[in-house]
Amino acid sequence: MPVTKSPRLLLPDADISGPLFVGIDLGGTNIKAALVDGQGQMVAFHTEPTNVQNGPDDAAIRMGHSVELLAHCVGLARSDIAAVGLGTPGPQDLSTGVLLKPGNFPGWENFPVRDRVAEHCGHAVTYANDATAAAYGEFWVGSGRDDTSLILLTLGTGVGGGIIIHDMTIEGAHSHGSECGHIIVDSSPTARMCPCGQPGHLEAYASATALKARASERIRDGGVGTLADAVNQGEPLTPILIGNHAEQGDQLAMSLVMETADWLAIGIVTLMHTIDPSAIILGGAMTFGRDEHPVGRAFLDRIDTCIRRHTFPTLAKKTALRFATLGGHAGSIGAAGLGRLTWKQQNS
Numbered sequence: 001m002p003v004t005k006s007p008r009l010l011l012p013d014a015d016i017s018g019p020l021f022v023g024i025d026l027g028g029t030n031i032k033a034a035l036v037d038g039q040g041q042m043v044a045f046h047t048e049p050t051n052v053q054n055g056p057d058d059a060a061i062r063m064g065h066s067v068e069l070l071a072h073c074v075g076l077a078r079s080d081i082a083a084v085g086l087g088t089p090g091p092q093d094l095s096t097g098v099l100l101k102p103g104n105f106p107g108w109e110n111f112p113v114r115d116r117v118a119e120h121c122g123h124a125v126t127y128a129n130d131a132t133a134a135a136y137g138e139f140w141v142g143s144g145r146d147d148t149s150l151i152l153l154t155l156g157t158g159v160g161g162g163i164i165i166h167d168m169t170i171e172g173a174h175s176h177g178s179e180c181g182h183i184i185v186d187s188s189p190t191a192r193m194c195p196c197g198q199p200g201h202l203e204a205y206a207s208a209t210a211l212k213a214r215a216s217e218r219i220r221d222g223g224v225g226t227l228a229d230a231v232n233q234g235e236p237l238t239p240i241l242i243g244n245h246a247e248q249g250d251q252l253a254m255s256l257v258m259e260t261a262d263w264l265a266i267g268i269v270t271l272m273h274t275i276d277p278s279a280i281i282l283g284g285a286m287t288f289g290r291d292e293h294p295v296g297r298a299f300l301d302r303i304d305t306c307i308r309r310h311t312f313p314t315l316a317k318k319t320a321l322r323f324a325t326l327g328g329h330a331g332s333i334g335a336a337g338l339g340r341l342t343w344k345q346q347n348s
């Protein structure tokens, strides 16, 4: 049976006379669903645990049911929703709507997620990569709302990538376009191994997992300071811990953050020369407090300085670099936006 929890209504006075869209963001921990109006305003949202261990059919039922829950919370039926979008991690086959072999979802291989969710919500579903959906969210109503094109890098357990050019997503011929975390930044024989199984990829250097691995090695090799003391006394090593010690002036912690910035910059320079977007946006959990914190600002400044040193002069002068603004809602808002694009095409 579907788990019925109440969605949270954010805009009780929202004008719901226009078309409304639902975007669903499937993550390894949570399913997030957003009810969004035609201007990209989130009217309501609903979150529940993914419960990966219960298998994909259980989750598909609940994802489909979330459309009805969100419609009900503004007094509508699910048939009143104009369109539904869904973002999931890859690898996936977007043309057939199939999750291929998602890393954090054991037992979900080759699951036809798009069509199963469609069955349970009563709508055709527009299917996208989750990072692409987040990129579209930032492009539509977030940090990139005034840009004509952007690349979003999501910094978390891995490094996700999404590329939007005007209203177009870059999915590639085989649904593997925009895999920005897997561009090569180190081709040396000692390159770090990426979780995908290949050496030298950006994700192996600039994800939260990679930051923790580098920090752990430095402490093991005799690194000193308040961060090392905390870890040696048993505190769990996390990007937040590293960021906090960097903010308090610990040199080892700050050098680890700056190294992450340097690796990211190498990857970003390649992406700038490939796509030439109007903006590069950094999102995800590992952004060190973004603009609101000195470490976040130092992190962004370091990347900014490095990319401007290594790109063509026009790009160095004109390409914007900034943090994302939609936080954890980017994927669901973006998925709703991609559903809206399909709806617009069908109704034009």
Ligand SMILES: [Zn+2]
Pocket (backbone or CB within 6 Å): 181, 182, 194, 195, 196, 197, 198, 201, 203
């Ligand atoms: Zn990789």
